[in-house]
Amino acid sequence: MISTMFDSSKPVLSAVASIMLMQTVANELIPRELLNFVQSGLSHLFCQSPTRFTVVVEEFQGMRRNHVFEAAEAYLGTKATVSVERVKAGKSEDHKKLEFNIDRNEEVSDVFEGISVKWKLICIQVDKSRIRSYSDDSSAVSEIRSYELTFHKKHKNKIFDSYLPYVIEIANQMKQGNMAIKIRSNNEYDDYEYKYVWNHEPVKFNHPMSFNTLAIDEGLQRDIMNDLDKFVSAREFYRRTGKAWKRGYLLYGPPGTGKSSLIAAMANYLNYDIYDLDLTNVEDNKSLKQLILDIPNRSILVIEDIDCNINLQNREEEKEVNGDNKVTLSGLLNAVDGLWSCCGEEHIIVFTTNHKDRLDPALLRPGRMDKHIHLSYCNFSAFKKLVINYLCITEHELFEKIEQLLGQVQVTPAEIAEELTKDCDATECLQDLIESLQAKKMIKEEMIE
Numbered sequence: 177m178i179s180t181m182f183d184s185s186k187p188v189l190s191a192v193a194s195i196m197l198m199q200t201v202a203n204e205l206i207p208r209e210l211l212n213f214v215q216s217g218l219s220h221l222f223c224q225s226p227t228r229f230t231v232v233v234e235e236f237q238g239m240r241r242n243h244v245f246e247a248a249e250a251y252l253g254t255k256a257t258v259s260v261e262r263v264k265a266g267k268s269e270d271h272k273k274l275e276f277n278i279d280r281n282e283e284v285s286d287v288f289e290g291i292s293v294k295w296k297l298i299c300i301q302v303d304k305s306r307i308r309s310y311s312d313d314s315s316a317v318s319e320i321r322s323y324e325l326t327f328h329k330k331h332k333n334k335i336f337d338s339y340l341p342y343v344i345e346i347a348n349q350m351k352q353g354n355m356a357i358k359i360r361s362n363n364e365y366d367d368y369e370y371k372y373v374w375n376h377e378p379v380k381f382n383h384p385m386s387f388n389t390l391a392i393d394e395g396l397q398r399d400i401m402n403d404l405d406k407f408v409s410a411r412e413f414y415r416r417t418g419k420a421w422k423r424g425y426l427l428y429g430p431p432g433t434g435k436s437s438l439i440a441a442m443a444n445y446l447n448y449d450i451y452d453l454d455l456t457n458v459e460d461n462k463s464l465k466q467l468i469l470d471i472p473n474r475s476i477l478v479i480e481d482i483d484c485n486i487n488l489q490n491r492e493e494e495k496e497v498n499g500d501n502k503v504t505l506s507g508l509l510n511a512v513d514g515l516w517s518c519c520g521e522e523h524i525i526v527f528t529t530n531h532k533d534r535l536d537p538a539l540l541r542p543g544r545m546d547k548h549i550h551l552s553y554c555n556f557s558a559f560k561k562l563v564i565n566y567l568c569i570t571e572h573e574l575f576e577k578i579e580q581l582l583g584q585v586q587v588t589p590a591e592i593a594e595e596l597t598k599d600c601d602a603t604e605c606l607q608d609l610i611e612s613l614q615a616k617k618m619i620k621e622e623m624i625e
């Protein structure tokens with residue numbers, strides 16, 4: 177709840193006298209905590225300058241936490257470390273970084289588009305037995321907290337229309353950035369609904385793959401990263417054009433070329449949660465719709481091996497083959513295209529396949545998946561990246577030979593990674609790799625003959 181207080185311009189003597197008299201009476205009759213609360217409000221009212229305007233942001237709206245309070249708390253935490261002398265620090269298991277909060281009665285100054293504002297955390301101690309408790313547990317609040325935001329009253333509109341929304345937006349971004357990535361899959365059977373749902377307890381996504389460790393062609397990597405950057409900063413574009421803020425990627429290529437690794441790198445780069453959809457656990461199109469609707473903003477929906485996961489190849493036949501009770505390709509396309517056009521924001525959809533040629537043309541049509549990314553066999557630039565990751569070297573006399581062989585045989589990054597993880601020194605690893613590449617080359621030559 178945000179409430180506002182106008183400043184009184186003139187402290188009036190008689191008013192003060194009345195207050196003193198009331199105070200004496202009140203001391204006798206009113207609980208001390210409530211009195212403190214009233215006193216603090218009154219003194220504030222009389223001491224402020226006539227040009228100031230104050231917005232009070234209370235921690236609770238009825239029984240619920242106030243989102244503006246939470247946003248202010250997160251936003252001011254970062255400001256506090258530079259502008260006040262005492263902060264509170266904390267970190268929970270779900271968070272990647274430390275979080276800071278300002279302490280009670282601390283003031284934090286901020287400047288927004290040339291407007292100076294002041295925030296203050298007001299805490300009123302109360303006896304738990306005398307107030308309605310905000311939570312059931314024994315650590316129920318024993319103080320009433322609120323932030324007071326004070327500024328020149330001529331900036332009232334700007335503060336309401338731009339500054340407070342800005343604080344909320346920044347707090348949201350910080351919250352997203354600080355949350356550890358989670359992965360969910362639809363492998364939890366709901367005994368009441370008789371179907372699989374997203375597992376309630378998400379698993380922490382600890383995959384270390386990043387764009388620094390992913391070994392793909394440098395140009396391709398730059399292109400993908402630019403595409404992701406453009407996507408996340410395009411809120412205004414999507415709003416203006418009325419398009420759903422989502423982007424679809426089709427990753428295709430042989431096994432072991434890094435499709436799943438690229439998904440992990442994307443999730444780590446964007447800090448998005450992963451929703452790994454197993455189509456074999458989806459009963460019908462209706463369940464699919466529900467699963468997709470349940471995916472929150474800033475998530476990546478992954479459907480791996482789309483070609484062999486389910487019979488999605490031929491839409492003409494799908495009615496006869498699947499009837500109405502199964503997931504069909506059009507059901508999938510409608511769920512992805514239709515639903516997300518009206519619900520949610522910042523969704524990325526990734527399909528992977530080893531056989532792009534087996535996919536229904538409806539999936540490949542321009543505009544369906546925004547970007548088709550071909551992950552292929554290892555070239556020399558990708559190899560050098562793998563060597564840096566696995567052997568921590570950037571140069572070696574055997575590189576020339578390897579570069580030559582990589583131009584002659586097809587080998588996946590996964591196969592090279594396997595050679596480089598052998599328990600031996602760099603030279604031995606590279607020699608073993610050369611031998612295996614030469615063996616591949618011989619097999620290839622024999623097949624041609």
Ligand SMILES: Nc1ncnc2c1ncn2[C@@H]1O[C@H](COP(=O)(O)OP(=O)(O)OP(=O)(O)O)[C@@H](O)[C@H]1O
Pocket residue numbers: 389390391392429430431432433434435436437438530589590591593
């Ligand atoms: N481009 C790559 N960069 C770094 N490591 C890679 C790359 N490709 C594969 N690897 C290594 O090989 C392993 C398997 O790769 P990954 O699972 O990403 O392949 P995939 O293309 O998804 O294969 P599949 O088609 O079988 O699902 C990874 O765990 C990683 O160690």
Ligand SMILES: [Mg+2]
Pocket residue numbers: 435436437480528
């Ligand atoms: Mg994979």
